[in-house]
Amino acid sequence: MFGPKPTLQDRQHLYQLIISQLLNECYTNVSNSLPEVKTYSHASFI
Known part of the structure; x- marks a missing residue:
């Protein structure tokens, strides 16, 4: 149903x-x- 997960x-x-x-x-x-905004991986919210 969904495509590959974005890298x-x-x-x-x-x-x-x-x-x-x-x-x-x-x-x-x-x-x-x-650029000052920190990006977090999905795993960091679990």
Whole structure:
């Protein structure tokens, strides 16, 4: 029913695309603050 689980590289690539799009749309304050956000694996919530 579901495809393969996304890898860390997939998430990092998506994160880079989101930041690039924010920069492209002139949301520099938001895009500059995002690298300060810590990302957690799903296992850390269990």
